[in-house]
Amino acid sequence: MSTVTTVGSFFPSVRCCAPPSTSPLSNGRLKLNHVSNTARRLAVSTEQAISTETTTERNETTMRNHVSNGRLKESEEGEGMKEKQKNPYALELEKTEMELRSSRKSLEDYFEESKNFIAKSDGGGGGPPRWFSPLECGSRLDNSPLLLFLPGIDGIGLGLSKQHNTLGKIFDIWCLHIPVKDRTSFLGLVKLIERTVRSESYCFPNRPIYLAGESLGACLALAVAARNPDVDLVLVLANPATSFEKSQLQPLIPLLEVLPFQHQLTIPYMLSLMTGDSLRMAMDNAVKGFPLEQTIGGLSQDLVAMSSYLNALANILPRETLLWKLQMLKTASAYANSRLHAVKSQTLVLSSGRDQLLPSEEEGQRLYVALPKCEIRKFNDSGHFLFLEHDVDLANIIKGASCYRRGKYLDYISDYIPPTPLEFKKLYDSNRLFVLATSPVMLSYFQDGKIVRGLAGVPSEGPVLYVGYHMLMGFEVIPLISNFLLERNILIRGITHPMLYVKLKKEGMMPPLQQFDVVRTMGAVPVSGSNFYKLMSSKAHALLYPGGMREAYHRKGEEYKLFWPEKSEFVRMASRFGAKIVPFGVVGEDDFGEVVFDYDDQMKIPFLRDYIKGLSEEVVSLRTEADGEVGQQDLHQVGIVPKFPGRFYYYFGKPIETEGRKQELRDREKAHELYLHVKSEVENCIAFLKEKRESDPYRNILARLAYQASHGFDAEVPTFDI
Template sequence: MAAAAATAASLFRVVIRRETTTSPLAGKKHRSSVRIPRFAVSVDRPPAPTSAVTTSPEKTNPVVKREEEGERAVDAKVKEEEEESKNRSVFSGMKRFLEESKVIIDEEKENGGGGAPRWFSPPDTVDCSGSWQMEDPPVLLYLPGIDGVGLGLTLHHQKLGRIFDISCMHIPVADRTPFTDLMKIVESRVKSEHQRSPRKPIYLVGESLGACLALAVAARNPDIDLVLILANPATSFSRSQLQLLIPLMEVLPDPLSLGLPELQSLMPGDSERMELGNLLKGLPLQNTTKELMEDFINFSPSLPALADILPKETLLWKLKLLRSASAYANSRLHAVKAQTLILSSEKDELLPSKEEGERLRKLLANSELRKFADSGHFLFLEGNIDLVTVIKGTSFYRRGKKHDYVSDYIPPTPTEFKEVLESYRLLNILTSPVMLSTLEDGTIVKGLAGLPSEGPVIYVGYHMLLGIELGPLVSRILTERDILVRGIAHPLMFRRNDAGLLPDLASFDSFRVMGAVPVAATNLFKLLSSKSHILLYPGGMREALHRKGEEYKLFWPEQSEFVRMAARFGAKIVPFGTVGEDDLAEVVLDYDDLVNIPLFKSLIEKLTAESIPLRTDATGEVANQQVHMPAFLPKVPGRFYYYFGKPIETEGRRHVLKDREKSNELYLQVKSEVEKCLAYLKEKRESDPYRNIVPRLLYKAEHGFDAEVPTFEI
């Protein structure tokens, strides 16, 4: 199964890292129902349909040209996205928040105080020009933090507005509504939305105070389908230094002044605050000094709005409100059954959010935790945080009772894809992958011109050690052919029997962003029915965690697991082989060795117990699904080779559905073709003058670092 081995790789930390001012209380968006493109690579707009590529072996491979055009198109879109968010600098999120808040506060002053807490729809989610909107989106209610303005998601409104129906809560500066009454306001809106759409979830996104409101409402309404997204919850208030401010604030003189330390505590993240501190101290910052100074100059006029948002009396009230909110929410955590995503900033200077995230994850049964190492308290105002990407990566987006990995899937944006591609940059440099494919007439060509343009298609192949071939394979197909391949993955990338030794689920967020789905017959059925391109490894974990001397040996089930379903939808089956793991590393301690060492045997048993068991009724080697990490020695890097065989048609072969013998014949044919692909590559790479990394580096030094390195003659 696709990406099963990425699981094992992550055991030893596979690291894949990661917006106009009008009156924000006005405006109600108008939605259009547009279906998301199946192979879209952009959340902003669908790409042009993929066209067939014809390749002549006598001429320069046009796929190379197509790949360059594809890269240029992606780069152009990335630049467009970067242009849209170019103001996301050190101060931009806070600056924008303060500017928009000032508009609201000025209006409240003109109207004599602002009135009672109320809901508004952000006007900057209205822009539907050139953008798709998710069909029948769920409601998202934003619950503000200590500021109460309701603009904490200002950097995310446009992207969130494409997949949610957003409303934000506004608590006027002069308002003194107690926590329990604020909770009833939210609860009333939740019940109203639930009555209107009882089959759809309701999202509650809360920061600090808002997170306590979300938890309280969820605890009181366990029968309503709620999804909570909590950023730095104030449930930790009793353990924070903020509580010490209450007696201090009562004796502070007016006006309350904000000095540099307080300003820095409001800045987006630790690294950015360090840069600001260095800047103000006059320390050199290499190439960033000019930009930071310009940012600070542009930001400075917005500072007076801080005192307007939180004057002394309001700040004192809000601190007391946090105290009561924290006590109320903590006393009812046991009653919270809602699906919950906790977002914790590890550099939060206002609340001990790092420790609180871990505590809540253990107390809330249906929860997941994501940590942000360099982020401050106001997480959503940081330019490097994309809430939509976080929701996609955690598979928290759904429009029904359960998340549907096909209908609820949102394809990666160019920026998201670029980040994933960058994580494989070193591997691509070290291995210079060679891609071959087969045209309909049987001609083998360099590039991926032989891959079918239209789905459904199932790519069936060999899983290299630790699934290390995955990144180059998926990214190259998307870059060169504009085809998003959905990998069938091991379920431990999505859920666990228990938390413990296995890598954190966050390790696999990028795989989910790129379309990985847990292995299940229903998911394969849905993907085929939607004419998707699917990546499947019948050998799964057993193949990717193979023993010493088992390179390029297939460990497939005795009976077909996919042929009859492929025939039902007339899907094309593309057999492929991947070679090169033995030129990158050598296994020195495999499962058979490790299981004989008591310490490692116990570790393997614990890891396997945490994982979701697969193929429990299978026989033979493929049934050996023990989770472990083989020890290996790296080699001087060789080269990766990929060969996609001639597509096998199942259209018109529906007899395979009922005839087990015929389906088994087709299954064995696919397996045989994969073995032929492997044999072909193993033989041909012997004549590749650039198989070793040294001649490849010399070639790049002469022709340019981005030059495509030649390979063997076909």
């Protein structure tokens, strides 16, 4: 088996906390939890454990599974649509684009919600700390893990307000609210969270509990994890205040103690940190396609609104409260740092590159080294209040980092959540220029024996295994997966190289793997027999490149040459579940780039040879199930000279049936015979495309641009006669 190497009045808006439903999967469908409209108690006090007596009763109803037979389920608007019509996923994507262009949520919502929360939930800021769950998070998957949000210095608990809709679909979210006038100590807050954690862990011992904290909340999460090493916790820490001793706010403590008027200067300063660089955000929106009038209008509204935010922020952090919180930050930082050695939980640190409040980028790297099970994600253009920024999608970040699980261990198949239309739109937009430059042509073998343009010929129902040639650097994967999703509503799950999932050695040579988050978000799984088995048994559409890295990082002059291993396990696994095997070929890499500095050239240079060997040893040791030439391939990069962009061509050949051949293909010789047949069909697909592209009048990018200039850049560019 081989690998792929590449690369959405106040009280009705909150509910009291309740444990998630425990109903198991039924008939392949996931349960959907609903919340009654009756307003209940907002939360529990610091002296109470969460109990069913203080919870909101939920009525459960079933919903369609995210993925069935390898296809994304249709939305209500799209049910019953014919194949020839635009699929529901594409329609939902268009709807998402319209919504993004017509509205842009700002900080005004956050401050307004905070103001109402303080006024109506605790009578102006009194009462003990307690939990609440926003009704925006009302419907979620069954068996969803619990996520406890631990707020920063503001203490309101609405720091995830821009994330509620997306997070609420995959988590049971409880938010900690610390009233303005509350003076519970740091250790008191730790014990409150600890009681909740232990209670929920006792009720649901097989589910992880997520602690998502920002600044102060991150210190609370670390403290709870250090005190409870026996509880299955996943920490998500945004700009942790463990570096408070280096903060620009620390010198304010003595000033606030002796100079009351200093508070009048502190609030505008903190507001500037929260709102960030308004001009930069406006430019970002312009680049992303927001209309100019809307962008300028939004900027003007933000600048005017800033003056009204001052009063709101002053209500959240009056002088006495601000002084108390700053002193608490100092205590929290010291407490968490003294117990870092005891933290064994899985941890994801999120570091902002433009945090003006804390040295978060430097601190993130320190925690990455100090914590044994830590991953880090960097956001170079973000400020301190990461969760309130427009482009930050915490649910997508957690999924992309392979941190989302519903059991003790991550299951790449059952724990996978397909991308929402909004998530897919962001991924697609980031590669739009590449797709435009290569203008991919997709061909498929139709049932009546004809070759048609498009993907109408590929099987609709899984399991299906797509087996093909891996183009240079794996560039072909991006248009392939996108077109399947947009045209056929089929999510293809790649079987990928283990290096995309390896837990890096802190002192190792491997570069950060954040660049591969998009691959994991789109459903890729690390190569293994168990993962392959689960994909086929779940009737998935899977993508396999037997040549793996050896093809994607081939030598000079080896374009379109297949390097497949001797063993043919994928044939017998496919036949076990009656999967259809679809051979396919891709050409166009020689029109896009040329290899000028390959593996053989690099191995002749001593320092490069040593680097490649050291790098490969870090990864190969984890690839216990890889074999043959693919398994022995050293990890390296190739030097490429870009060419004037040509065009990509894909041909998905006649599906090969394995239904009813399970017993026959248990014979190694029969299986190997079919394996060679699949390889021959892939070579035939490549040969067909190489011949036909010669007659494509739009193979050159200039011809394609001229056509699109007159017909629109979204128009499908013609190709050769089929």
